[in-house]
Amino acid sequence: xxxxxxxxxxxxxxxxxxxxxxxxxxxxxxxxxxxxxxxxxxxxxxxxxxxxxxxxxxxxxxxxxxxxxxxxxxxxxxxxxxxxxxxxxxxxxxxxxxxxxxxxxxxxxxxxxxxxxxxxxxxxxxxxxxxxxxxxxxxxxxxxxxxxxxxxxxxxxxxxxxxxxxxxxxxxxxxxxxxxxxxxxxxxxxxxxxxxxxxxxxxxxxxxxxxxxxxxxxxxxxxxxxxxxxxxxxxxxxxxxxxxxxxxxxxxxxxxxxxxxxxxxxxxxxxxxxxxxxxxxxxxxxxxxxxxxxxxxxxxxxxxxxxxxxxxxxxxxxxxxxxxxxxxxxxxxxxxxxxxxxxxxxxxxxxxxxxxxxxxxxxxxxxxxxxxxxxxxxxxxxxxxxxxxxxxxxxxxxxxxxxxxxxxxxxxxxxxxxxxxxxxxxxxxxxxxxxxxxxxxxxxxxxxxxxxxxxxxxxxxxxxxxxxxx
Numbered sequence: 530x531x532x533x534x535x536x537x538x539x540x541x542x543x544x545x546x547x548x549x550x551x552x553x554x555x556x557x558x559x560x561x562x563x564x565x566x567x568x569x570x571x572x573x574x575x576x577x578x579x580x581x582x583x584x585x586x587x588x589x590x591x592x593x594x595x596x597x598x599x600x601x602x603x604x605x606x607x608x609x610x611x612x613x614x615x616x617x618x619x620x621x622x623x624x625x626x627x628x629x630x631x632x633x634x635x636x637x638x639x640x641x642x643x644x645x646x647x648x649x650x651x652x653x654x655x656x657x658x659x660x661x662x663x664x665x666x667x668x669x670x671x672x673x674x675x676x677x678x679x680x681x682x683x684x685x686x687x688x689x690x691x692x693x694x695x696x697x698x699x700x701x702x703x704x705x706x707x708x709x710x711x712x713x714x715x716x717x718x719x720x721x722x723x724x725x726x727x728x729x730x731x732x733x734x735x736x737x738x739x740x741x742x743x744x745x746x747x748x749x750x751x752x753x754x755x756x757x758x759x760x761x762x763x764x765x766x767x768x769x770x771x772x773x774x775x776x777x778x779x780x781x782x783x784x785x786x787x788x789x790x791x792x793x794x795x796x797x798x799x800x801x802x803x804x805x806x807x808x809x810x811x812x813x814x815x816x817x818x819x820x821x822x823x824x825x826x827x828x829x830x831x832x833x834x835x836x837x838x839x840x841x842x843x844x845x846x847x848x849x850x851x852x853x854x855x856x857x858x859x860x861x862x863x864x865x866x867x868x869x870x871x872x873x874x875x876x877x878x879x880x881x882x883x884x885x886x887x888x889x890x891x892x893x894x895x896x897x898x899x900x901x902x903x904x905x906x907x908x909x910x911x912x913x914x915x916x917x918x919x920x921x922x923x924x925x926x927x928x929x930x931x932x933x934x935x936x937x938x939x940x941x942x943x944x945x946x947x948x949x950x951x952x953x954x955x956x957x958x959x960x961x962x963x964x965x966x967x968x969x970x971x972x973x974x975x976x977x978x979x980x981x982x983x984x985x986x987x988x989x990x991x992x993x994x995x996x997x998x999x
Contacts, residue, residue, distance in 0.1 A: 751794025
């Protein structure tokens with residue numbers, strides 16, 4: 530079937546295939562495939578789903594592909610859960626509306642609405658706009674421009690960065706008297722609640738310090754750990770939906786059976802009964818965060834750069850490669866030694882997930898924004914290993930692979946919010962070249978001569994392995 534044929538199918542729509550749009554009580558920043566397979570899935574399945582609709586905003590200024598695709602479908606879409614022996618399909622109706630990231634007027638309006646109880650986000654590590662110290666990157670021109678614009682005009686200024694947008698939203702909420710709200714980040718970042726709070730409060734301080742007291746009394750900052758592998762949508766996915774279900778969905782989302790959500794925090798205005806459909810509500814999300822960030826995300830990041838260097842395209846191909854798999858296990862052995870919860874079953878499940886032959890998760894997708902991922906997925910374990918005299922090669926290998934990846938793909942396939950900063954560092958030569966790259970990721974890590982030498986050694990080893998495979 531050609532594209533022309535599947536687009537001729539009747540269009541998926543809410544009236545025929547979904548359920549009535551629920552009243553909007555959740556505001557989501559940065560809707561993408563992961564959001565639609567994860568938070569929207571939990572909300573769809575919650576027993577009180579009819580009371581909790583999601584008003585979502587796209588993630589990047591000017592990128593309205595998802596908005597334009599889903600608007601003709603009344604914002605419903607097909608979820609394809611890819612088991613090893615076949616697909617399971619369902620229509621997700623929990624997203625009540627989608628708006629452009631550029632529509633700051635609508636964003637302010639939602640923040641000012643007392644019916645909005647929760648703000649969730651999937652804006653990636655890069656969206657927090659942090660510098661190397663985890664502070665708001667006020668030297669970034671976009672951040673500086675937003676702070677100046679918002680300080681001059683609280684009510685109508687146009688903004689592009691997330692910390693400034695949230696600050697504008699909270700200003701609008703205070704002005705409207707809408708009361709308390711929970712902000713629940715859902716990004717792959719340890720302590721995402723504290724990290725998000727820090728940059729937003731620093732933006733508030735720069736714009737209107739009087740808002741801080743109000744925020745302390747009215748904003749509940751929650752933290753979460755999220756997990757579900759979700760590749761990019763392809764024409765093959767659209768084809769599958771048309772063949773199996775008989776309708777045209779411009780933006781279905783394919784995902785794996787596994788799903789996990791661990792949440793820590795307060796919800797003064799309530800929340801969907803996510804815990805009734807598998808979400809874990811806990812007083813301490815940290816052990817779950819570390820297990821996921823270090824084992825799943827750390828392995829993903831390592832495989833993305835190593836695999837690409839060795840000519841591998843997908844996660845499934847990477848984990849099937851004996852050399853790469855052995856290196857992943859070395860990383861897991863090291864990272865697991867610093868976890869306080871069980872990892873044996875988790876590691877076995879990861880192998881199963883990575884090996885799913887029907888999940889074609891592209892390594893170049895996972896390779897995006899390495900400058901933001903390596904500091905939280907690899908560097909913490911590396912520093913612990915150095916302090917304890919444990920093997921550092923698995924961590925050094927990941928960073929070495931990233932450097933070689935940037936050298937080979939920096940001008941073509943690499944996508945990174947800070948590419949202009951890291952690409953010259955990766956391509957530089959000289960005695961301090963590697964140390965400078967490591968310092969960009971983690972200043973403390975760069976002070977260890979042993980680690981810098983290990984990264985240099987792994988650069989040579991990976992280059993040799995790649996040459997063998999040509």
